[in-house]
Amino acid sequence: MEDRLGAFVPGAIIHRAPRGAGPLTDLSFAAKDLFDVAGLVTGCGNPDWANTHEPAEADAWAVDALLSAGAALRGKTVTDEISLGLLGINKFYGTPRNPRAPDRVPGGSSSGSASAVAGGLVDIALGTDSGGSVRIPASFCGLYGLRPTHGCIPIAGMMTQAPSFDTVGYFADDAATFARAGSVLLREQIIDALPDEIVVASDCFALADEPVGYALLPALERLRRIIRVTEARLAEGDLTQWSRHQRGLQRSEFHATFRDWIDRVNPRFSAEVAGAFADDGRISESDIAAAQAFRASATQRLDRLLDGRRMLCLPTSPILPIARDARLSEMRLAVHRIVDLTCIAGLTGCPQVNLPMATIGAVPVGLSLIGWRGGDAALIGAACAIARDLSIGVPQEPR
Amino acid sequence: MEDRLGAFVPGAIIHRAPRGAGPLTDLSFAAKDLFDVAGLVTGCGNPDWANTHEPAEADAWAVDALLSAGAALRGKTVTDEISLGLLGINKFYGTPRNPRAPDRVPGGSSSGSASAVAGGLVDIALGTDSGGSVRIPASFCGLYGLRPTHGCIPIAGMMTQAPSFDTVGYFADDAATFARAGSVLLREQIIDALPDEIVVASDCFALADEPVGYALLPALERLRRIIRVTEARLAEGDLTQWSRHQRGLQRSEFHATFRDWIDRVNPRFSAEVAGAFADDGRISESDIAAAQAFRASATQRLDRLLDGRRMLCLPTSPILPIARDARLSEMRLAVHRIVDLTCIAGLTGCPQVNLPMATIGAVPVGLSLIGWRGGDAALIGAACAIARDLSIGVPQEPR
Numbered sequence: 098m099e100d101r102l103g104a105f106v107p108g109a110i111i112h113r114a115p116r117g118a119g120p121l122t123d124l125s126f127a128a129k130d131l132f133d134v135a136g137l138v139t140g141c142g143n144p145d146w147a148n149t150h151e152p153a154e155a156d157a158w159a160v161d162a163l164l165s166a167g168a169a170l171r172g173k174t175v176t177d178e179i180s181l182g183l184l185g186i187n188k189f190y191g192t193p194r195n196p197r198a199p200d201r202v203p204g205g206s207s208s209g210s211a212s213a214v215a216g217g218l219v220d221i222a223l224g225t226d227s228g229g230s231v232r233i234p235a236s237f238c239g240l241y242g243l244r245p246t247h248g249c250i251p252i253a254g255m256m257t258q259a260p261s262f263d264t265v266g267y268f269a270d271d272a273a274t275f276a277r278a279g280s281v282l283l284r285e286q287i288i289d290a291l292p293d294e295i296v297v298a299s300d301c302f303a304l305a306d307e308p309v310g311y312a313l314l315p316a317l318e319r320l321r322r323i324i325r326v327t328e329a330r331l332a333e334g335d336l337t338q339w340s341r342h343q344r345g346l347q348r349s350e351f352h353a354t355f356r357d358w359i360d361r362v363n364p365r366f367s368a369e370v371a372g373a374f375a376d377d378g379r380i381s382e383s384d385i386a387a388a389q390a391f392r393a394s395a396t397q398r399l400d401r402l403l404d405g406r407r408m409l410c411l412p413t414s415p416i417l418p419i420a421r422d423a424r425l426s427e428m429r430l431a432v433h434r435i436v437d438l439t440c441i442a443g444l445t446g447c448p449q450v451n452l453p454m455a456t457i458g459a460v461p462v463g464l465s466l467i468g469w470r471g472g473d474a475a476l477i478g479a480a481c482a483i484a485r486d487l488s489i490g491v492p493q494e495p496r
Numbered sequence: 497m498e499d500r501l502g503a504f505v506p507g508a509i510i511h512r513a514p515r516g517a518g519p520l521t522d523l524s525f526a527a528k529d530l531f532d533v534a535g536l537v538t539g540c541g542n543p544d545w546a547n548t549h550e551p552a553e554a555d556a557w558a559v560d561a562l563l564s565a566g567a568a569l570r571g572k573t574v575t576d577e578i579s580l581g582l583l584g585i586n587k588f589y590g591t592p593r594n595p596r597a598p599d600r601v602p603g604g605s606s607s608g609s610a611s612a613v614a615g616g617l618v619d620i621a622l623g624t625d626s627g628g629s630v631r632i633p634a635s636f637c638g639l640y641g642l643r644p645t646h647g648c649i650p651i652a653g654m655m656t657q658a659p660s661f662d663t664v665g666y667f668a669d670d671a672a673t674f675a676r677a678g679s680v681l682l683r684e685q686i687i688d689a690l691p692d693e694i695v696v697a698s699d700c701f702a703l704a705d706e707p708v709g710y711a712l713l714p715a716l717e718r719l720r721r722i723i724r725v726t727e728a729r730l731a732e733g734d735l736t737q738w739s740r741h742q743r744g745l746q747r748s749e750f751h752a753t754f755r756d757w758i759d760r761v762n763p764r765f766s767a768e769v770a771g772a773f774a775d776d777g778r779i780s781e782s783d784i785a786a787a788q789a790f791r792a793s794a795t796q797r798l799d800r801l802l803d804g805r806r807m808l809c810l811p812t813s814p815i816l817p818i819a820r821d822a823r824l825s826e827m828r829l830a831v832h833r834i835v836d837l838t839c840i841a842g843l844t845g846c847p848q849v850n851l852p853m854a855t856i857g858a859v860p861v862g863l864s865l866i867g868w869r870g871g872d873a874a875l876i877g878a879a880c881a882i883a884r885d886l887s888i889g890v891p892q893e894p895r
Binding site: 145186188360361362363364365366367368369371374375376426428 | 766768775825827
């Protein structure tokens with residue numbers, strides 16, 4: 098396999114055969130370099146992390162699950178440094194190409210996984226999603242991508258970042274493959290079935306740039322033809338309150354995760370990632386308590402909206418993928434805006450799926466559905482039914 | 497030449513012959529990688545700086561001055577990234593060895609220059625000193641080192657950092673070589689002569705760790721035998737006010753220097769250096785005005801103390817060189833404390849010389865003299881007279 102996309106960590110293209118036959122026989126997969134693969138160092142996108150850690154002794158649960166289901170592992174993919182980033186930029190290993198928008202970022206932090214799937218190098222790729230790290234590259238690269246219910250797919254052998262937000266997610270380029278892999282990772286049958294109702298979150302759409310909202314209008318129109326579609330505001334007040342609290346909590350958790358390592362190693366980071374550690378990440382107990390209370394009430398609010406097997410519909414990202422050569426200030430603004438929408442599943446623990454239902458020119462624009470907690474299989478089933486009924490991304494033959 | 501110390505930038509050991517004979521004939525020198533050498537990229541200790549800059553077209557003034565005076569250039573030395581650092585730690589090119597305290601840092605940012613001179617690889621090395629970058633490695637490596645009067649040695653072809661603080665300095669291992677090079681760089685004759693009076697700054701000594709102050713006591717005793725030594729407080733109030741204002745001003749200036757490049761390039765930094773950019777470096781006009789006013793009054797205060805060709809005596813560093821494997825938090829604390837003393841010459845523009853007059857075990861402890869503005873030649877002459885009268889570092893034959 099030639100990695101013309103820079104999707105794989107240099108030297109980490111491998112071939113590990115499946116552990117027998119299973120539902121994923123004849124499929125290949127890659128794993129973000131946050132997942133342990135026995136015998137390899139889990140490098141986490143940063144050379145100083147790689148330098149200061151030993152090779153993994155065992156495969157991560159998700160890697161083992163896919164190998165055991167018959168898929169072959171083809172390597173480990175580039176990630177934003179220590180999983181902090183939503184654009185897919187990596188100054189040490191290079192920024193993977195976005196095959197569908199070559200001048201733009203692929204999205205991150207599961208950048209190489211999305212790039213490898215979108216470029217046809219593998220059928221499935223594992224990612225992680227704490228603040229949007231599967232959903233955003235799925236949106237930017239035009240893929241199906243799942244952030245599951247928090248706690249639903251075992252994270253054993255995956256590097257944690259912010260434990261109350263961390264999830265194992267994955268990508269596929271067509272709905273059928275998406276469902277096959279989902280069934281294995283969720284250990285549930287996936288049944289193609291449209292949801293009873295889709296609730297369009299008007300305040301989420303209001304945060305999107307005009308071209309993004311405009312590009313998604315035809316997709317909403319098509320959904321209206323096959324599903325009951327209603328509209329509601331997600332937030333009682335200002336939706337950007339959600340991301341404010343999410344940032345505080347996630348920051349506090351990832352600082353706790355990395356603080357001692359940074360102090361011990363004085364690692365190298367790009368200025369982008371170093372900015373995440375500009376302060377010491379400690380927030381006051383009263384701020385934590387306020388954010389936790391907000392999280393609880395936001396979760397109740399979303400639970401009520403989704404009651405009755407409804408799914409919430411929103412743009413995955415309020416912005417298009419930015420240029421690969423964007424300035425740091427533009428990168429920071431982009432990340433800030435993205436989190437305004439990705440925080441919703443993060444705060445509430447609900448699953449979210451990206452549907453590659455629109456483009457502007459060739460640039461993908463993702464539409465998201467958020468399901469109820471534990472409704473991951475129904476969410477994937479809805480993605481399949483929508484793809485079938487609207488003839489999106491006709492399933493491909495296994496490569 | 498074998499660079500067993502890691503003092504030179506990889507690939508930047510060269511041999512450039514002198515431009516004819518002169519006062520430095522038979523001496524060799526190295527230049528910190530902040531000085532232009534025609535045909536080479538001035539890398540400034542950071543690979544992303546090197547990647548984004550073209551080779552220099554001409555030699556820096558100081559490089560040209562030494563070549564023209566008969567010295568041979570042997571290469572470019574490692575510096576703390578973009579000259580920000582006082583410990584000599586560089587995560588990209590490696591931390592040069594301190595030949596006199598191998599388990600400790602060499603001091604920085606002119607780390608490789610000090611290492612190369614202390615290790616006998618060259619006779620003279622150019623450094624730069626904005627916040628202490630010659631004085632500290634001179635102290636930590638046991639060398640003579642000059643931070644000149646601000647503006648006194650031309651900075652043409654040297655990368656600037658904080659223009660109102662930036663100076664060209666240099667190192668030598670013995671007083672005679674120190675004087676020979678000083679005469680060339682200052683374009684003045686150096687006459688060995690003791691100062692009329694040395695004023696021991698009691699509040700500077702009070703900031704030093706006990707072992708540092710204790711180690712310097714015998715040196716002060718020896719000076720008392722040959723010079724009139726008095727004692728005074730430098731500051732009217734709390735001496736640490738000096739460094740507070742110096743940090744604000746220097747920070748504001750180096751942010752202005754690097755802001756656009758960082759925004760454009762998203763460069764990689766060690767966490768230590770990234771911390772310097774944790775905020776945007778903008779300080780309010782009122783804070784700048786207050787710092788400028790403080791700077792003016794501090795300068796007047798020092799001018800009065802030095803009136804009558806007196807020299808101020810203080811520890812170069814309040815602490816010993818820290819361990820090479822120190823934690824980031826310990827590194828930050830060390831830098832903070834060092835600046836409490838190095839800020840004095842920085843704020844006032846006065847010249848300062850490090851005298852290698854003490855050790856603890858084998859670890860060097862530097863004593864400093866600060867002279868009046870423009871009194872650089874007298875300061876070097878005092879260093880020579882002290883070395884002669886106290887038989888310090890018997891001058892060596894040219895290598």
